[in-house]
Amino acid sequence: MLSIQVLRERTDEVKAACAARGVDAPIDRIVELDDQRRSLLGEVERMRADRNQAGKLIGAAKDDAERQRLIEEQRAVAGELDVLEDRLRTAVSELDELMLVVPNMPHADVPPGEYEDSVIVIEGDGTTGEEHAVDPPRSLRDEDELSAEPGAKPHWEIGEQLGIIDFQRAAVVSGAHFYLLREDGARLQRALITWMLDVHREHDYSEVYPPSLVLSQSLVGTGSLPKFGETMFHAEGTDLWLIPTAEVPITNMYRDEILEGEALPVHHSAYSSSFRREQFSGGRDVRGIKRVYQFDKVEMVRFEQPEASWEALDVLLQHALNIVRALGFRYRVLRLASADLTFSSAMTYDIEVWARGAGEWLEVSSVSNFVDFQARRANLRYRDSEGRVQHLHTLNGSGLALPRTMATILEQNQREDGSVEVPEVLHPYLGGLEAIEARG
Secondary structure, three states, X not given: OOOHHHHHHOHHHHHHHHHHHOOOOOHHHHHHHHHHHHHHHHHHHHHHHHHHHHHHHHHHOOOHXXXXXXXXXXXXXXXXXXHHHHHHHHHHHHHHHHHOOOOOOOOOOOOOOOHHHOEEEEEEEOOOOEEEEEEEEEEHHHOOOOOOOOOOOOHHHHHHHHOOEEHHHHHHHHOOOOOEEOOHHHHHHHHHHHHHHHHHHHOOOEEEOOOOEEEHHHHHHHXXXXXXXXXXXXXXXXXXXXXXXXXXXXXXXXXXXXXXXXXXXXXXXXXXXXXXXOOOOOOHHHOOOOOOOEEEEEEEEEEEOHHHHHHHHHHHHHHHHHHHHHOOOEEEEEEOOHHHOOOOOOEEEEEEEEEOOOOEEEEEEEEEEOOOHHHHHHOOEEEOOOOOEEEOEEEEEEEEEHHHHHHHHXXXXXXXXXXXXXXXXXXXXXXXXXEEOOOO
């Protein structure tokens, strides 16, 4: 969350940031409540001090009459103090709730507007090794209309023809918006997960296998609650939720702790299934495995000192791009516009890869810096070299999300005979398998 000092001292700037995100946050009410809290707290503390002083006078009274008079005076004051303390608790409770609905402030370099106003900052092709910075960045509004490449099939057709994606039986088991991977499809996904984790380990990410169910407090910590409660799966009768991403349990690992500055930075990678109760519309946009209720993802999470977090964002982006390059994908990197940022993000880069059979760019990674926003919500702190306790900066990035990575491999590496070439980096993880072919 934003600090109350920021909300008080930069009120107009916070309002402008909310407007840029398309969020109607109760900033004026928050400032009003904080004024009430300050006033009530001052009065309560004064009355508590008077009560303590009266207690000393009562103890020092020389006769019963004087002692009884002082006691009666305090009984009258006690009722007034109880009322003020109730009002203070009510104001603090409402203030705490409203603070949780204010989004993070975008970095100055984030372009204003919707997704279409996002800008392309890098373009590249992993097959040729060519990559260049787009300078000045180019708006998505200036891009040509997309279409599938002639003769290329979408991944859902390829997957069914090869017998490695089964939508029909998944629907029998779980209903719509699920899929089964079979045979070499299941092996390919498992190989991708293991290879990605191995690559991240080489970049000093300590691997964690997290729980798939977390407490509400953990979701509040990352900014998923209260805003996104309707997009997640809740275990009825419990305080447990299925995770929308491994970011949630990993970010909360150090909740309410104080890390020593010498131990920073801390980097973790994690594989998990992720669960999101998205609202789906009909048509081509939801065909295949692009948008589903359950999907696998490899995540990278970083805990940094504030002065290092923006450089760390660039490093994190490169670590995600290393996976994309090694798979030979054609890709682009977007700096997302303000209204398309996640609730907690100060800046986000999306890595999109070209799916030539579907004729569209698919996001396989979002790389974000949350600065101290999540740290304030989850109470993530560190002790600096001067002994001061400060909030950490948190960052995360997908490295990568599996469904769209799988989809892109099938579409990009499809052959005329219907088989799919396996990326070379995965051969050792598949027992030397070089191509996926239809089984009789």
